[in-house]
Each structure stands twice: as structure tokens, then as C-alpha cells.
Amino acid sequence: MIFLVDANNFYVSAERIFRPDLEGKPVVVLSSNDGNVIARSNEAKNLKIPMGEPVFKLPELVKKHNVQLLSANFTLYGDISARLMRILNQFVEEIEIYSIDEAFLDLTTYEQVYSDLPMFAHQIKSTVNQWLGLPVSVGIAPNKTLSKVANWFAKRRPEHNGVLQLSNPNEIQNALSDFPCGEVWGIGHQYNQLLKKNGIITAYDLTQCHDVWIQKHMTIDGLRLVDELRGNPRRSIQRYPQPKKSILTSPTFGKPVDDLKTLQEALTTHVVRCAEKLRRQQSAARLLTVYLQTNPFRKQEPQYFNHQSVVLPHPSSATPELLQYAIGVLNSIYKPAYHYKRVGVMLSGFVPEDFQQSNLFTEVPDERLRVVSKTIDMLNEKYGRDKIRFAAQGYSDHWKPRSKFLSRRYTTRWNEILRITK
DNA sequence: TCTGGGGTCCTAGGACCC
């Protein structure tokens, strides 16, 4: 059996750990730039505030129901997530960290020990709540897709008290008959429309479709998914995270930017960030892509979107080297007189960092640049982000994303720690 | 005025090889 442990309204719940006064109130967490709603408390869901809603459409509701707005605090959420995963790992060794707030637990080897799996799940749930103050729900089923289904019911039906097991075929079929297709893991809006058009409404309907039809319209992934709904495991637990195949840094600007110098400073900062992530997973990149984009929502303004890639002469993880190419690309795709919303960089085509293919005809990498980058990483790790910085990053914060309602990084910065006074 | 950020996989079609 598989457990899917999933935090309830994770970002909101993470904020509430340090803000018990937010308990029982409608709370929403906003995306970067305080743009849209990316997490909602149950109270906010009850007010019918949709996921992804742009904040500027909210003011009436906010006023009327005193909805609490919070800027996303990913430093905090990342740390709470790490703590959650450590706790889960104490119970079960075979876990797959699937996202910031979800993990699959492989119970196969525990089934003899714990004859009552729901009881074990309750134990995990209450421990997480006691040690971390985070509410979670647990779905139990024979495979990952069905454990998602079980978790969905566990969250929504109070009678389950946050834990639901779907084990025998009857239970599974009943649940699926009550489960809308669009909620199935792997069925997005497009597929849902297609299925609806063909009279397929519930997950149970989907299990009754012909394999050939499914594969034709939904690729091999669709077939795998339906097979899991039918009870056959088709997706295994990935205990060790796979190294990323591409790494992207491309946040949007707080305000529109039109001059090349500011774009260069922003891009430099993004490349620095991106290269840090690259070195953290000990890769070197062969391909670097720069994106430049105006605001697509401002239809009345002239639009420009362009991106260009450059194949590096040798795989690199050295910030100075990556910077040089990135700025070169930016200069070649930049056009004046547009209001830009975003400049971004993507690194891809990875090889292991220590694997440098020697070739008579290509330029040899300068090892010193890599060493310098690693050293800067070490110092910044110790003394704080960007303590050592590249001059080209500049000091302008004109382009930086805004976050008006940011909470403190209670658990990762000494000077932001929670203080209790009389 | 204000609309996120960071990823994955699959498929089709073209270029190219022998």
C-alpha cells in the first residue's frame, strides 16, 4: 500500500504556525509581486475565492469579509517542508518527496508490522501536528494515483478525520464513481474537456474506456494513469530525487523595465541564482537560453517576446562564464522602446560537473572560474545570500518583485525569530 | 494600477546517416 501525505492548504497552514491569530479567518497567500491567489484557507475557499484569482479583483471581498492577504514566503515554506519530510522519514524510510507539501510513503514492507494501516496513518498525522503544528491528510491505496483519490476524500469529508483507506475493489469503485475526472492526477483542463465531450464524467467512467482510444487521445501517460485507476501500480516510488534536466530563473519585474542596463542587472542576478542551483546539484550546463518578454496582459501595448540559446564551448557551472554568454544573448535580442515584464535564463543540457570531456578542438574550461564560484557559494551560504556579489548585479531594486504582506522568516534567520514579550 | 514560478514527459516531423 501507498500513503499519500499532503498538508492541508500548506502555505496558509505554514503561516498559521507562527500566527495563531489567523486561525478561523479567511486567509490567502499571494504569488510573487502579490499578483494572484496561490493558496487559500478553508474560510477563503468558502467565500468562493478562486485559485489563481488576480488580487486586483478581490478588494470588495477583502473589505467585506476581512480577508487576510499574505505575500508568499518561500523561505519559510521551504523550511517547514523540510521539517515535515524529516518527520515522515522517521516513520517510513521509503518516501518520495513529491512536492513542497506532499510525499508518497511506500508501506509495502511495513504491512506485516502494522496490520492497521489507517491507525498508523493517524499516528503520523497527529505527530506532525504535535511536532510541527501542521495539519495533514493521508490517503491510503494500492498505488499512487489511487492514494491521491483517497487523500482527496480524506480532506473533504470530515467523517474520515483526515485519513482514508481504499483497499478492496468495491471501495475503490464506489470512490471512483463519486470522483470527477478533472480531479484525477494527470487530467488537466484540456483532457477534461475532451472526456466530457465523450460523456466521460467520473473516474469510474474513465476506467471503462478502451485502451486504444485512451492512448490515441491521451498518449501513453494517459494509459498508465487509467491503469492505476483500475488498481494496477504503474508508477513507482522514487526514493532519490532525480537531478534536474533544466533549471530556470525568470521572475517577473515589480514594475515595467525598458532600459538595457536594468535588464542586464536583473539578468545578472538571475544567472547568479540559476548557477547556484546548478552547482548545488553538481551539474554543468551545455546550453544557455535567455528569455525576454513584455507584459502579455497589456494588450494595448506593443508586445515583444524573444528567446535565444547559445551552445557553450564546453559544459560550464562557473557564474562568470555563464554571465558572459547570457549578457551577450540579451544584447542581441534586446529591442529598445518596449516595456518589459520579464527577463529570464534557463540552463540545460547537463553533464556531471566533474565530467569534462576533453577534446583537442574545443576550448578547455578554466578551472579557476569554477573554484571561485564554489568559494562564493560557500561564503554566501555562511554569511547570507549575495554577501559576495557580482558588480554587474548593481544595487537598483527597481525591478525587484514586490511583496507588501511578507511575514518573517521565523525559522531560518536569527534576526527574524519570533520573540515573546510580556 | 494590479494577472506566479519552476518543472516534467510525450509526440510529430525534419535532418541526417548508412
Next chain:
DNA sequence: TCTGGGGTCCTAGGACCC
């Protein structure tokens, strides 16, 4: 006039996830 068969690699586009 006749114009194969089988393979690989790359890219763009489209779907999905949280």
C-alpha cells in the same frame, strides 16, 4: 521511367504537475 528501409537525434509544441 524507376526513387528503400531502418535508424538516431533534435526541436517545437502541447499536455500535465504543484
